[in-house]
Amino acid sequence: MKLRRRRLLQGLGAAAATAPLLRSIPSQADGGDFPTRIVFFASPNNSIGRWAWTPEGVGDGDALPASLPSMLQPLEPHREDVLIVGNMSMDTRDKETGPGGHVGMGHQLTGRANIPWENQTQESEFWAGGISLDQYIAEAMGVEALTLAAVPRGTNGGARISYKAANQPVNPFENPVDAFGSLFGDTSLPVEEALALTSRRVRSMDQVALDLERLRSKIASDDREKLDIHLNNLLELQGKLEDLAPASCDPQAPEESPLSSGNFPVVARRHMDVIVEALACGVTRVATLQNGNTGGAENYSGTVNWPSEGISFDRSQHVLAHDYDQSPNDSSLRERRIELERFYIRQFAYLVERLRGIPEGDGTLLDNTLVVWTKGMGTNHSKDQLLHIIAGGRSMAEHEPGRFLDRNGVPHNDLLVTLANRVGVETEKFGDTDICTGAVSL
Amino acid sequence: MWRFFAASAVALSTGCYSGLSVDVGPGGIDTAAGSATAGDGSGDDGDPDGPDSGDPQLGCDGGPRVVGRTPLRRLSQAEYNATVADLLGDASALADGFVADEERGGFPNNATAADALQIEQYRAAASTLAETAAQTQFDAWIDCDRESEACVGTFIEWFGTRAFRRPLESSEREEYLALYRDLHEDTDGTTALQHVVEAMLMSPYFLYHVELGEPGATGDMVALTPWEVAGRLSYFLWGTMPDASLMTAAADGRLDSLEGIEAEARRLLEDPRAKQSLARFARHWLELGSLAEAERDADAFPNWSPSLLGAMQAEADAFVAETWIEDGDFRSLFTGVDAQIDDPALAELYGVSLADDDAGPVMLDPAERAGVLTLGAVLVSHAYPTENSWVHRGKLVRTSFLCGEMPPPPDFVEFEDVNDPNRLTNPECSGCHLLMDPIGQAFDAYDPTGRYVGPPLVGEVAASEIGAFDSIADLGAKMAEDQAVQACLATQVGRFALARTLDGQDACSRDWILERFAESDYDLRELMVAIVTSDAFVMLNKGEQG
Numbered sequence: 001m002k003l004r005r006r007r008l009l010q011g012l013g014a015a016a017a018t019a020p021l022l023r024s025i026p027s028q029a030d031g032g033d034f035p036t037r038i039v040f041f042a043s044p045n046n047s048i049g050r051w052a053w054t055p056e057g058v059g060d061g062d063a064l065p066a067s068l069p070s071m072l073q074p075l076e077p078h079r080e081d082v083l084i085v086g087n088m089s090m091d092t093r094d095k096e097t098g099p100g101g102h103v104g105m106g107h108q109l110t111g112r113a114n115i116p117w118e119n120q121t122q123e124s125e126f127w128a129g130g131i132s133l134d135q136y137i138a139e140a141m142g143v144e145a146l147t148l149a150a151v152p153r154g155t156n157g158g159a160r161i162s163y164k165a166a167n168q169p170v171n172p173f174e175n176p177v178d179a180f181g182s183l184f185g186d187t188s189l190p191v192e193e194a195l196a197l198t199s200r201r202v203r204s205m206d207q208v209a210l211d212l213e214r215l216r217s218k219i220a221s222d223d224r225e226k227l228d229i230h231l232n233n234l235l236e237l238q239g240k241l242e243d244l245a246p247a248s249c250d251p252q253a254p255e256e257s258p259l260s261s262g263n264f265p266v267v268a269r270r271h272m273d274v275i276v277e278a279l280a281c282g283v284t285r286v287a288t289l290q291n292g293n294t295g296g297a298e299n300y301s302g303t304v305n306w307p308s309e310g311i312s313f314d315r316s317q318h319v320l321a322h323d324y325d326q327s328p329n330d331s332s333l334r335e336r337r338i339e340l341e342r343f344y345i346r347q348f349a350y351l352v353e354r355l356r357g358i359p360e361g362d363g364t365l366l367d368n369t370l371v372v373w374t375k376g377m378g379t380n381h382s383k384d385q386l387l388h389i390i391a392g393g394r395s396m397a398e399h400e401p402g403r404f405l406d407r408n409g410v411p412h413n414d415l416l417v418t419l420a421n422r423v424g425v426e427t428e429k430f431g432d433t434d435i436c437t438g439a440v441s442l
Numbered sequence: 443m444w445r446f447f448a449a450s451a452v453a454l455s456t457g458c459y460s461g462l463s464v465d466v467g468p469g470g471i472d473t474a475a476g477s478a479t480a481g482d483g484s485g486d487d488g489d490p491d492g493p494d495s496g497d498p499q500l501g502c503d504g505g506p507r508v509v510g511r512t513p514l515r516r517l518s519q520a521e522y523n524a525t526v527a528d529l530l531g532d533a534s535a536l537a538d539g540f541v542a543d544e545e546r547g548g549f550p551n552n553a554t555a556a557d558a559l560q561i562e563q564y565r566a567a568a569s570t571l572a573e574t575a576a577q578t579q580f581d582a583w584i585d586c587d588r589e590s591e592a593c594v595g596t597f598i599e600w601f602g603t604r605a606f607r608r609p610l611e612s613s614e615r616e617e618y619l620a621l622y623r624d625l626h627e628d629t630d631g632t633t634a635l636q637h638v639v640e641a642m643l644m645s646p647y648f649l650y651h652v653e654l655g656e657p658g659a660t661g662d663m664v665a666l667t668p669w670e671v672a673g674r675l676s677y678f679l680w681g682t683m684p685d686a687s688l689m690t691a692a693a694d695g696r697l698d699s700l701e702g703i704e705a706e707a708r709r710l711l712e713d714p715r716a717k718q719s720l721a722r723f724a725r726h727w728l729e730l731g732s733l734a735e736a737e738r739d740a741d742a743f744p745n746w747s748p749s750l751l752g753a754m755q756a757e758a759d760a761f762v763a764e765t766w767i768e769d770g771d772f773r774s775l776f777t778g779v780d781a782q783i784d785d786p787a788l789a790e791l792y793g794v795s796l797a798d799d800d801a802g803p804v805m806l807d808p809a810e811r812a813g814v815l816t817l818g819a820v821l822v823s824h825a826y827p828t829e830n831s832w833v834h835r836g837k838l839v840r841t842s843f844l845c846g847e848m849p850p851p852p853d854f855v856e857f858e859d860v861n862d863p864n865r866l867t868n869p870e871c872s873g874c875h876l877l878m879d880p881i882g883q884a885f886d887a888y889d890p891t892g893r894y895v896g897p898p899l900v901g902e903v904a905a906s907e908i909g910a911f912d913s914i915a916d917l918g919a920k921m922a923e924d925q926a927v928q929a930c931l932a933t934q935v936g937r938f939a940l941a942r943t944l945d946g947q948d949a950c951s952r953d954w955i956l957e958r959f960a961e962s963d964y965d966l967r968e969l970m971v972a973i974v975t976s977d978a979f980v981m982l983n984k985g986e987q988g
Contacts, residue, residue, distance in 0.1 A: 127554075147559075154542050171558075200625055200628075201637065204625075207645075208641055214614075220984045222513070233557060236558060301827070301831070314827065
């Protein structure tokens, strides 16, 4: 393999002394003045049944009323920007060999059943079975997807939502500060020095690539693919460093803050701040925020204490979700269950609000961005009564927010197709082609 | 000895949902142990490529030597931290910020391909470490002129051997020297060398446990090189890179025989780092990963203090390490009452007072306490804030100590509360829960904070030689003599040693290990020696994965 040996651009001395170095993206969506973007917002556990989020007296295609169900109240100010898509079905679950609803973590963005972790017989651990929609769209757009997770706790199928391919999970940034640093580089050095340092690092990576190739030629065949992926990621990182240039925008760095379950709401919001900066500065067009893991952000046997949110539960989110499912008539459990979902809706609304605060042309960044609420499971940990919420995208062709849509029983793969199409990525099917029937009308 | 490991899959799971069976065969039951291909009398002379065992291994007489496949894997976070501490004197624990370790069979494994973020983290760490080393270590390491290639060549040889844990090939030495030369065109020698170190810290030879086997060996089953054996010994017994003596032993050919490997293993076991490594083993084996975050209800347990969590962790680390290395008796793991505590609040919780001189272990009441089973760390991490958990405590015994595997619960489980007896009678649940809850119920003699509240409670380990027991102390005594528990411990340590699960191809190695463990009357130190002299430890399977 020939290694890339591009020299860094010289003669940038005229640029501001300590402007952040970043990689700008050239691509724009076809036809529009501003590029289309998409953000996935995944929350843990299952959807509560449709009764909790279907607006009263509203049918398929109707406009959203001024008053939304209590779980959705934080979206009331944004209702004209919001499309609620209810009752789709995660039909990929029919093909799942692993047990339990939480396998849906791997289904939600890939539209495929999982693959049990290689050689992990008799244990339920899994990785997803194909590329996830965020990565797929990013590849098609020629950008790098930004993958973030607030307190995912661990490296396993229940803690990963984004995949490059089957068995290839994308590890998310857990610390918003690290994510920001990766996107916007080190701003502490003068530009000339930063470029010289980067040039030396790039040269060192050439040697690492040689080591990888030498090792690859000697290793057992099963392990070669790992080294291929390693080398590929190394070369991509090298390219990223080579392409750095002084930024034309002025992104705000997030503050350090504990990555703990107790601080989860703050960590998640700082991640959202990074997403907003990244989309506004044009360093990517695709981002995913995974809130916790498939069950929450704390120990299974832990509790939830978020004083800043006014939330305190004597059990974990996961246990609360299960307990409510088992005793849906227990009003105290129901209250807390709705309170928890309303918290995530409030977080989602925070992101919507922030995107709406960035002007782009005559509109805002939100108008050129789809923000997609997803979950890995339907009601009672089943595949049914999935809730999807799509915010933003006003400027996109055929997109008409402000309505409630009942897509009862339609496979969720079909929505993945429509989302890709809306942001300008053409495909007829996504994920498992036996299950996907093509784009769903929105 | 074959009987210990030949797993007979007893499907008791008729009440579990379809498609999964619960394997509760006796002892170390990793996957598909029954499908061993070794010892099939194929007529092959089985001349080992590996070090001569000098002793035909039981169950494998005359057959070819076969071991399971160890996937290429990256250093764990703990290994990375310990390695850079030894290599660079850097104790900043940078790997704590890396993507969390993947686990296999309960222990860190990191066998999945490194993704973009991990490569970025490795790169950033390498840059930071190399910069710090240039500022703080170069003067001590290098006493010649860093602007001269002769000086730099010597340094590259010396540092590279330590970083890659083997001597450099001449082509590698030349390439790294060329890197220095190239960088030196635009910068000073020290800075150029800093980036040479940076490259080595990003190299796969540093980041992975690279195991290629003896060059030129033919066939799928080959001997590890002495350097690779040194790496396995050091990372298993110390959790870090080989020290200078071990590297010398590899260079001198002393790791080419099992006797030499055993001698080095015994040396390593006498070092305090062996206890640190065993404490890391125990945190996985006893499922203590989330102990630090455990919460207890202040109203229900007014004597509880979060500071107990740290004291309990320290006690668990010390109990396992001291029992293993100083006492050495397997039985003490399940019967020991010599508590390693120096925290007054923890002593109060155990109902004992600390000796004034603060020396030596405190003896607990043998009617109340039984080794790891009743460690505060274990009891607290397997309970809820207000309630005990029959499932978590029973499952720990079933999986960590008996190596059984329990599938997760199906959808739509119906239960009224955390500890619901309905699980034992409802046929949809009882198939699995009868294997766990009747063990866990007996642990109700301890509250969620680990305090003994009595009275002793009876319980049962179904589908096991242990059967019914009168109290947790009685359970510990029975487990201490149980063959399945002995075999399971060997399996667990084997998983830790090899960073993988053991499969049917490891059957001969497991026989070898168990035979020696039994011959030593279940001495835990001898278990370690048996593992490092087994084929699974000293050989490599280069074949494709089944």
